Amino acid sequence: MKMRLRHVAVFSILLAASARAQDANIPHLEKRGTATQLVVDGKPYLILGAEIHNSSSSSLDYMKPIWPRLAEIPLNTVLTPVSWELIEPTEGQYDFTLVDGLIQQARQNNLRIVFLWLASWKNGMSSYAPLWVKRDTRRFPRVIERDNEVEILSTLGKATMEADAKAFAALMHHIREIDGQSHTVLMLQVENEVGVLGDTRDHSAAADKAFASAVPHELTTYLQAHRESLFPELRELWDANGAKTSGTWTDVFGNSPRADEVFMAWNYGRYVNHVAAAGKAEYPLPMYVNTWLAHQDATPGDYPSGGPQPRVIDAWKAVGSAIDIYSPDIYQSNFEDWCKWYNRAGNPLFIPEAAGGAAGEQNVFYAVGQHDAIGFSPFAIDSAKDPKNDLGKSYEALIQLAPEILQHQGKGETAGFLLERQKPSTSFVMNRYLVTVSLDEIFGSGAEKGFGLIIATGPNEFLGAGSGFRVQFTPRSPGLPHAGVGYVEEGKFENGRWLPGRRLNGDENDQGHYWRFAPQQISIEKAGVYRFE
Numbered sequence: 272m273k274m275r276l277r278h279v280a281v282f283s284i285l286l287a288a289s290a291r292a293q294d295a296n297i298p299h300l301e302k303r304g305t306a307t308q309l310v311v312d313g314k315p316y317l318i319l320g321a322e323i324h325n326s327s328s329s330s331l332d333y334m335k336p337i338w339p340r341l342a343e344i345p346l347n348t349v350l351t352p353v354s355w356e357l358i359e360p361t362e363g364q365y366d367f368t369l370v371d372g373l374i375q376q377a378r379q380n381n382l383r384i385v386f387l388w389l390a391s392w393k394n395g396m397s398s399y400a401p402l403w404v405k406r407d408t409r410r411f412p413r414v415i416e417r418d419n420e421v422e423i424l425s426t427l428g429k430a431t432m433e434a435d436a437k438a439f440a441a442l443m444h445h446i447r448e449i450d451g452q453s454h455t456v457l458m459l460q461v462e463n464e465v466g467v468l469g470d471t472r473d474h475s476a477a478a479d480k481a482f483a484s485a486v487p488h489e490l491t492t493y494l495q496a497h498r499e500s501l502f503p504e505l506r507e508l509w510d511a512n513g514a515k516t517s518g519t520w521t522d523v524f525g526n527s528p529r530a531d532e533v534f535m536a537w538n539y540g541r542y543v544n545h546v547a548a549a550g551k552a553e554y555p556l557p558m559y560v561n562t563w564l565a566h567q568d569a570t571p572g573d574y575p576s577g578g579p580q581p582r583v584i585d586a587w588k589a590v591g592s593a594i595d596i597y598s599p600d601i602y603q604s605n606f607e608d609w610c611k612w613y614n615r616a617g618n619p620l621f622i623p624e625a626a627g628g629a630a631g632e633q634n635v636f637y638a639v640g641q642h643d644a645i646g647f648s649p650f651a652i653d654s655a656k657d658p659k660n661d662l663g664k665s666y667e668a669l670i671q672l673a674p675e676i677l678q679h680q681g682k683g684e685t686a687g688f689l690l691e692r693q694k695p696s697t698s699f700v701m702n703r704y705l706v707t708v709s710l711d712e713i714f715g716s717g718a719e720k721g722f723g724l725i726i727a728t729g730p731n732e733f734l735g736a737g738s739g740f741r742v743q744f745t746p747r748s749p750g751l752p753h754a755g756v757g758y759v760e761e762g763k764f765e766n767g768r769w770l771p772g773r774r775l776n777g778d779e780n781d782q783g784h785y786w787r788f789a790p791q792q793i794s795i796e797k798a799g800v801y802r803f804e
Contacts, residue, residue: 304681306643307619315677318646320348331372338380348383355390387460395468395575397424416470426538427477436549447554464563466575471531493589504582535577540587547593559596581612600624614642621645632661633722640687640724643680671764690721702727703748718790739790751802
């Protein structure tokens with residue numbers, strides 16, 4: 272009997288060791304220098320992805336011909352919804368057939384997945400909740416707007432929060448069971464573009480009571496502790512009302528739509544953190560929330576009030592830490608601004624939705640090169656006319672460059688840029704040189720747009736990719752005062768090895784004055800720089 276117990280004990284120890292090893296290898300976020308990277312199977316991973324339409328993945332037959340087309344773009348990751356209504360059509364009875372099929376189809380096409388949990392909210396509304404939730408408005412209360420009940424589940428519904436969390440936990444438990452070793456699934460988006468649409472806040476009886484009550488101590492304590500790093504707009508709102516550390520929501524934040532938005536941010540943050548934490552308890556993959564961004568001067572309610580806009584992310588953070596990344600869905604023209612506003616105060620940049628086409632082709636270089644983005648993902652890729660001719664060209668270059676990009680992120684050795692006639696140049700210091708990047712011009716004509724990234728791979732060696740720009744180097748350290756472009760090689764990477772093509776000289780480097788990237792195509796080039804008197 273003692274021998275048998277000893278064998279059981281040894282088996283238990285081995286099982287526990289195996290579980291710990293699995294936990295160490297599952298996809299996770301890791302701080303490396305100033306960058307936060309997604310680590311998959313022990314290596315940094317750059318998501319070069321795209322999101323499919325909301326309803327595409329509700330049918331495995333519909334998806335079957337789509338997967339190969341996505342792989343050919345080429346993508347390495349697909350963002351695809353999985354909805355509460357389809358995995359729990361009857362309360363307490365789960366059906367993961369669709370989840371299993373999507374994971375299997377992704378594996379067959381050598382692709383990874385980021386699942387989008389469409390549950391209590393999608394684009395502010397609650398159309399993806401199961402029918403048994405929608406029917407029972409007493410148990411699962413709705414938001415009240417201007418005395419009208421709307422199809423938005425209230426954040427104050429405790430039973431709703433618990434039901435959502437239970438379903439999400441069941442999903443994560445199942446993903447761990449079928450994918451805990453293969454790691455096809457990389458991350459989870461929890462809900463989608465949450466917030467109250469049509470009013471500045473929920474006016475249900477429970478919400479009115481909470482709004483008239485004291486601001487939670489956790490939030491005021493957070494504001495005090497993080498005063499210097501608060502987003503400026505939130506700090507200004509708090510200061511304008513006396514920077515109080517106690518009182519009702521009106522006492523602390525005033526009587527305005529902005530105060531309503533902070534109130535809703537706290538409540539959405541509390542709800543979504545609870546759901547995420549329940550999922551992480553089963554399988555702790557990285558989790559993020561995405562944001563329907565507000566246009567300038569828009570009023571909360573014109574966009575989902577309470578979603579993690581930059582000015583209220585701090586209210587979300589004060590609730591808990593189950594959300595790893597606060598992400599922007601960027602369709603607006605000021606792409607660089609949104610990247611800056613989200614890549615701050617320790618928040619890594621991941622862009623789960625963005626404009627595709629020519630804009631996406633250019634913007635991905637800036638996000639990855641300038642802000643160490645974990646990944647980039649245009650929306651509705653399955654209906655794009657010809658993604659191989661725009662996004663695909665960028666992804667072809669970036670897939671080759673990914674090991675170099677990931678090696679140099681977080682060290683001040685990468686830079687990305689977007690140029691146009693209104694902003695024809697930019698500059699930055701890299702490897703003891705002032706690097707000036709401007710729109711490419713030769714023979715009196717120039718590019719209308721330029722975009723790309725540069726990586727410092729050695730003391731006097733640089734790797735670049737993009738289109739429509741030229742580069743000049745100026746020494747920024749003691750020694751010889753001038754710098755020249757010693758050589759430029761066009762080339763590509765295969766299996767991590769640099770394969771040089773043409774040696775670019777003459778017209779191709781403006782007679783040795785510039786490192787040039789012609790506007791006719793996206794190219795990868797390597798340059799060597801030298802100094803002289």
